[in-house]
Amino acid sequence: MNKFQLQISVEHPVLFLSDMTAEENVPADTGAAVVTASDDCVCFWVQPYFEGEAKVTVSDQPCENGVACFTGTIRSPGKIVSISDSNGFSYLNVPVKEAETQVSIWVSEIENPEWTWVKIAIAAY
Numbered sequence: 001m002n003k004f005q006l007q008i009s010v011e012h013p014v015l016f017l018s019d020m021t022a023e024e025n026v027p028a029d030t031g032a033a034v035v036t037a038s039d040d041c042v043c044f045w046v047q048p049y050f051e052g053e054a055k056v057t058v059s060d061q062p063c064e065n066g067v068a069c070f071t072g073t074i075r076s077p078g079k080i081v082s083i084s085d086s087n088g089f090s091y092l093n094v095p096v097k098e099a100e101t102q103v104s105i106w107v108s109e110i111e112n113p114e115w116t117w118v119k120i121a122i123a124a125y
Contacts, residue, residue: 002122003059004092012086013048015056016041017103017118020090021078034113035070035105042074042103047114055115056083058094063117066106076101081120095123 018024018041027036030043037043046054057063074081077099082090101120107113 001061003057006056006091007053008091009049009053010046010085011049013046014043014086015046016043016084017081018074019076019078019080020082020084021080034107034110037072040075044105044116045113046116056118058083058092058118058120060120060122062104062119063106066108066117067110068106069110070105073100073102097121097123
């Protein structure tokens with residue numbers, strides 16, 4: 001099992017999962033839901049900095065609790081996906097197995113998620 005855990009304070013309470021080696025298309029309305037996606041970018045809302053640090057887990061295993069709120073696929077031609085913020089800063093780069101990556105996301109709650117769990121197929125290097 002591979003698992004990465006982040007506890008970060010972000011200026012804007014939104015993070016992105018994408019392959020930053022390719023030009024990403026951010027979802028048009030990132031505020032439409034707690035998770036929105038395009039064909040190569042998933043946007044998800046996190047806890048704002050004034051309420052504490054955002055907690056994000058990236059794993060190759062499913063979450064055992066929480067609210068399932070997204071399942072889909074993003075293009076990942078460089079076979080590296082990143083968790084980044086609205087300023088383009090990358091907090092985590094993870095190698096993935098395929099040029100298309102299956103993504104599943106769970107949150108603690110839909111309205112004000114205290115934590116987010118992201119499941120992807122992590123490559124062993």
